Amino acid sequence: MRDVLFTAPAHWHWLIVVYFFFGGLSAGSYVLGALLHLFGGAQERPASRLGYLVSLPALLACPPLLIVDLDRPERFWHLFLWSQRPGVMFKWWSPMSIGSWALLLFGAFSFVSFVGALSADPWRPSWLPERLAVLGRGIWGKVLAAGGAGFAFFIAGYTGVLLSVTNRPLWAETPLLGLLFTASAMAASAALVGFVASRRGGAFVPALPWLSRMEHAAALLELLVLLLFLAWLGPAVAAWRGPYGVLLGMAVLLGLVAPLALTLVRARGHAARGRAARGEASGAARGEMSGEAPGGGHEVTALGVGLVLAGSLALRAAIVLASEALGHA
Amino acid sequence: MAEPMGFFTDTTVCIGCKACEVACKSWNQISSTNGGQNVLSGDSYDNTRKLDGEHWRHVKFIEQFSEDRVSESRWLMMSDVCKHCVQAGCLEVCPTGAIIRTEFDTVVIQQDACIGCRACLPACPFGVIDINPVTHTAQKCTLCYDRMQVGMTPACAQACPTASIQFGPLVQLRKKAEDRVAQLHSQGKEEAYIYGDEAILGGLNSFYLLVDNPEVYGLPVAPKLPSRNLWRSSFAAAFGAAVLGLWGLVSLRTRKRGAKAEGPSSGDGGGDGGKKGAAP
Numbered sequence A: 001m002r003d004v005l006f007t008a009p010a011h012w013h014w015l016i017v018v019y020f021f022f023g024g025l026s027a028g029s030y031v032l033g034a035l036l037h038l039f040g041g042a043q044e045r046p047a048s049r050l051g052y053l054v055s056l057p058a059l060l061a062c063p064p065l066l067i068v069d070l071d072r073p074e075r076f077w078h079l080f081l082w083s084q085r086p087g088v089m090f091k092w093w094s095p096m097s098i099g100s101w102a103l104l105l106f107g108a109f110s111f112v113s114f115v116g117a118l119s120a121d122p123w124r125p126s127w128l129p130e131r132l133a134v135l136g137r138g139i140w141g142k143v144l145a146a147g148g149a150g151f152a153f154f155i156a157g158y159t160g161v162l163l164s165v166t167n168r169p170l171w172a173e174t175p176l177l178g179l180l181f182t183a184s185a186m187a188a189s190a191a192l193v194g195f196v197a198s199r200r201g202g203a204f205v206p207a208l209p210w211l212s213r214m215e216h217a218a219a220l221l222e223l224l225v226l227l228l229f230l231a232w233l234g235p236a237v238a239a240w241r242g243p244y245g246v247l248l249g250m251a252v253l254l255g256l257v258a259p260l261a262l263t264l265v266r267a268r269g270h271a272a273r274g275r276a277a278r279g280e281a282s283g284a285a286r287g288e289m290s291g292e293a294p295g296g297g298h299e300v301t302a303l304g305v306g307l308v309l310a311g312s313l314a315l316r317a318a319i320v321l322a323s324e325a326l327g328h329a
Numbered sequence B: 001m002a003e004p005m006g007f008f009t010d011t012t013v014c015i016g017c018k019a020c021e022v023a024c025k026s027w028n029q030i031s032s033t034n035g036g037q038n039v040l041s042g043d044s045y046d047n048t049r050k051l052d053g054e055h056w057r058h059v060k061f062i063e064q065f066s067e068d069r070v071s072e073s074r075w076l077m078m079s080d081v082c083k084h085c086v087q088a089g090c091l092e093v094c095p096t097g098a099i100i101r102t103e104f105d106t107v108v109i110q111q112d113a114c115i116g117c118r119a120c121l122p123a124c125p126f127g128v129i130d131i132n133p134v135t136h137t138a139q140k141c142t143l144c145y146d147r148m149q150v151g152m153t154p155a156c157a158q159a160c161p162t163a164s165i166q167f168g169p170l171v172q173l174r175k176k177a178e179d180r181v182a183q184l185h186s187q188g189k190e191e192a193y194i195y196g197d198e199a200i201l202g203g204l205n206s207f208y209l210l211v212d213n214p215e216v217y218g219l220p221v222a223p224k225l226p227s228r229n230l231w232r233s234s235f236a237a238a239f240g241a242a243v244l245g246l247w248g249l250v251s252l253r254t255r256k257r258g259a260k261a262e263g264p265s266s267g268d269g270g271g272d273g274g275k276k277g278a279a280p
């Protein structure tokens, strides 16, 4: 029998799964915002700010989920300060300790970037001074983006590392979970930011093709890592016989196969229409076509983003809950 | 530091009376409510079932009977407990410093510091720890830290009527265990061996004399520290971040150059990298 089967489960259930999901979205959105900010052109700045605008609200869901999941929620501050004597509590070799600090620090980055982005956004509420937009501008803005992106990548991946640094079946049997969660977080965030950009249209449209390519690259990496992960586990994959296998299947079908197929179909349609417009069609039809698809067929529909997000949630649930169900209850 | 102390549990003389369980519960004032549930195993004479927050000692019954209950019948007993590992997985992952190593080289969860995050539960290679439903904190055997501090024997060892559980300085216990194994070997019980020497997690301060494979007793053959996965898992995640970050960077850069080279095909090109599909 595998040694990992003599261990006890952590009782980490839906609260933790949902935290992994929101943490990944927040981190991924921030990374996308930062990449567009640091390496994109001026016409992508609005979409870059959108990344920051999505990041903070997703992040705000995390601390309540984590604190409520504790059996002694009122003691959550023991994660940051020694409880029996003055001093800072930090253990770099404990994923939960370093993750708690990273979440706190990433929260600071995400907050400042959010304020900077909101101040420069058409949605700026009247009570927010416009001059706070300097928080996202110039060299300071870039340093903030770079630092925040580092923490964001950490948040996206450490949750997988946390699961692996145990003795539990599935989790501790591969080193791939952090990588898998990072890829999945990036794919889901690209779809989410792409969806909001599509809805807002106008200045947010120029970044759509890149967001869509980013989503596909991340989804492809996720698929490859998932296959490698299953191959790595070998016979242990039997844990997904039953309800958790349905979740895993949903993760693959909803989160990976369906969105890729959807964009493929739409890209085909777009290409066909583009050819028709360029070829025999009249000038009028041409104008109509380009008016129909300002994002070059890269808009994310509600269905598209819904599928990807459901897939991302299902992936985390399938991995967390399948292991939780094994070993001595 | 005081001398390292521990338990030597000789399973060959255990009679399954569960006196240790009772003594442990009564000294440590552990509730017997099972979180309000009346839990019976249903397939065994053992109804404690496992170590958890309310059961710091668990006498395992290994009941091996054939269908007719005659041709094969064997009953092994083992009083299981926290192993007080020299390299302890639970201590390693605890994010609050609630789990400490004492002056007796034992591992204790400080109840006033534990936040119930449950990180130690999956980290223990033996599945020893669980949440106590009354205190809502992670609990396990303390090797009677309070008794030891005043020179008393832990409650279970004191109560054990067959000296299956022996308590003392580790050096003496190791010697005793060696002698016992030699004695059993000389009596023809060649299968007797010690589980928990230095080869396992730097040594288990609570170790066992067994007469069958560890798995038969529900013990892992080669228990490991959770941190063995820390670096390789982190590197894989960092690799993923680097690939996606670089891919984002490169695709943004080349797209800008590509768009420039292509020129303003739709007449709205100008500016920093006009977009192919941009609306006029």
Ligand code: SF4
Pocket (backbone or CB within 6 Å): B081, B082, B083, B084, B085, B088, B089, B090, B091, B107, B123, B124, B125, B126, B127, B128, B129, B140
């Ligand atoms: S047996 Fe488990 S609970 Fe006891 S010290 Fe070792 S890792 Fe910790």
